[in-house]
Amino acid sequence: MNNGKFLEACLNEGCLKQLANNISMASNLGAKRFELCSDLHLGGLTPSVNAIDCAVKNLTNSAELVVMIRPEAGNFFVSAECRNLMQKQITLAANAGAHGVVFGAIKHGELDLEVTRSLVATAKQHGLMVTYHRAFDTLTNSLSALDKLISLGVERILTAGTPWQSGQSAVDGLNQLNTYLAHSANQIEIVIGGGVTIENAEALWQLIKNHSYNAAVHVHSCVHNENGAINAEAINKLLSKD
Template sequence: MNNGKILEVCINEGDLKQLANNISTASNLGARRFELCSNLHLGGLTPSLSAIDCAVKSLTNSAELVVMVRPEAGDFIVSAECYELMEKQITMAANAGAHGVVFGAVKRGELDLDVTRSLVATAKHYGLMVTFHRAFDTLTNPLSALDKLISLRVDRILTAGTPWQSGQSAVDGLNQINTYLAHSANQIEIVMGGGVTLDNAATLWQLINNYSAKAAVHVHSCVHNENGAINAEAIKKLLSKD
């Protein structure tokens, strides 16, 4: 039971048997969405086709799968070569049955409007939802970018409300997230992620309740055991009534 909460769980592809178990366990417990990545130690890269296929087949309870589209680690500048790969990876995710894709494109601290517009168009051609990932937290003028992303029909942004790689959590960025929620006025879903724990998640859920907001909480480490398996009790705690 999710009590109306939208919990998004970030999953590393890893071993396919464990991937299947993780997704079926968490979705049975009420997790609404999964972000599938590879190489999370590099900030998350595009997963393999076999992992996407496995994840799609493991979903239960009408849960959704969104797929990271990031061919290379490092900054979020999208070269012509990288762009071509991202186009192909969006197509791959769609053909494998994913519900959405996750990507970002930034140039000199600003939203790369041309690349973002084109990638969104490709995703929408296949009926995919689009999340602009934490490249958003590298932008020098996030409110202006937020307006542009809304106009481009991006469905969600993933943000901690704190600078990328600052080591700060989404709770540290609460005031900035509060600004995003007010500014976006439910025109785009704000997915709050980064350093979310079982102890601080309640603060984020409360913020969502205060706004009756189109928003979600994104977690990873706090719902996985040391061996990479989903911790069912952690999922239950995150989705319990406050």
């Protein structure tokens, strides 16, 4: 039972056998969505088609898989060449059975509207949901960007409510997250992630519950053991009753 909590777990591609076990275990325990990446030590890059296929085949309980579309590490500027590659990767993810894709594009501190629009269009052509990742936390005018992402048909935004690479967690961003949730008025799902732990997650669940917001909590390190395996006890604690 997830007690009305929508938990999204970020998984690294790694060993496919471990990935299969992680997806199967966590979805059986109540995780409802997985973000699949490669090279999480670089902030998360596009995973292989084999990894996407493996993850899809091991989903249970109607859990969803969203795939990171980020060909290169570094900042979130997307060149024309990179955009073309991202469009191809979106198509590959769709063909491998993904339910959605995760990407972001920034130009001079602002939402790159042209690139984002074209990538959203590619995703929609393949029936994929779109999450705009934590590039959102680098924006100089996040509320304006939030409105634009809603108008483009983006389904979700991943944010900590704190500046990117500030060292602060989502709990430090509670006030800003509340602003995003209220401003979006349930027109888009706010996926709260960044430094989430078993200990601080309750404050995030409470924020969501207080206003019946369209929102989820996104976790990574707190649900993995040192060897990269999903920690069942951690998932259970995150989804335990209030």
